[in-house]
Amino acid sequence: MAKGAGLRAATTLARLAARGAMRALRPAPAGPEGGPAFAQAMRKLAAAPEAAAEIREFRLLSLKPDEQGWVEAGFEVAPGEEVTAIAAGALWASKALDMRFGPRIGVWLRAGANGTICKTQSAAASLRMAEGGPLHVVAKPPGEWADEQGRFDPAFPRAGLSGAFDVCLIVWKNGALKGLEALARAGDHEGLVAEALERARNPVRPPEGWRYLWRLGEGEIYREVKDADAHRICCHTNEDVGILQFPADFPLTDTTELRWRWKTDRLPCDLPEDIQPTHDYLSIAVEFENGQDLTYMWSSSLAEGTIFRCPLPYWDQVETHWVLRSQKSDLGRWLSEARPVKADYARAVGTPPGRIVRVWLIAVSVFQRGEGICEYADIELVDGERRLKII
Structure with missing residues (x-):
């Protein structure tokens, strides 16, 4: 790490520690809490006659972010069945720095020992199972999988976090929408049932032709808007993470350009984003045939033209960031961009590959x-x- 970057990192960490100390004096809720009160409330709701008539399976599990691994739910699901996961609690990476993760990014399911993994989109959401078999669930904080079957990469051990998620799993007889409507008539607990029902009624689909990167799971961050004047993708992120991908088999030559327009109204971080605890940002990226990606990002604090390798494990091997915009006066304005991708890659990464594969x-x-x-x-x-x- 260069001397200037090292000093900046130390200063950023000191500011984070000071913020953590101030928040400790006025702690904010970490979302709905798990524990006996959550379990009692969910059991009571599920036992209501109208709700019980719609439930095929009901389980309460406590998931810890250690080497516990995948936990069997105790029942099987069939392809096409809908499972609702309602979760409470938090996982803590550092209480001193006030770094915690909620169930929105950390509850994963799979059917069978080798089924394809899928993530809940929020603390209360429903999933349609693509495969059948014994249902497994795990608390998986931000990190890396070895494959889409949910094997853990040994290079990234899961130790070092505290806390737990308490998860209520429900398999419905007649689908999630009808079941959640019955559950909502029985009552609610901290708005979680209403949240799950709203998502069942109005699911947020990825924009046409795009899909979320499987490593981070499905989300509700991006919405497609088509009207008489414009076709655009709107992004709204809050305590979550997502990468949306579009297939783009395209040759990389000296004259290849990535062009786009963007309008950024709010940035998710007000500190330099080049260290792990503050690596919150918005960007557009190009993925290449060699597995590398180059991302053009907005920064709250880093100078335009700053280039740095991603500070996160796994991503530090494949991702490079280029700060394209950081002037606060540009926030809220539509900006047009055109980047010479091959020249940018050569400057930021090294010898360019031959093709682009995704945006x-x-x-x-x-x-x-x-x-x-x-x-x-x-x-x-x-x-x-x-x-x-x-x-």
């Missing part, structure tokens, strides 16, 4: 639990007469 939108707000709001429009890859319109 990403990235939103991270999990570390400082802030809020980020931005919009994207007119994204395209252009090389002479060749053009790939993305939105």
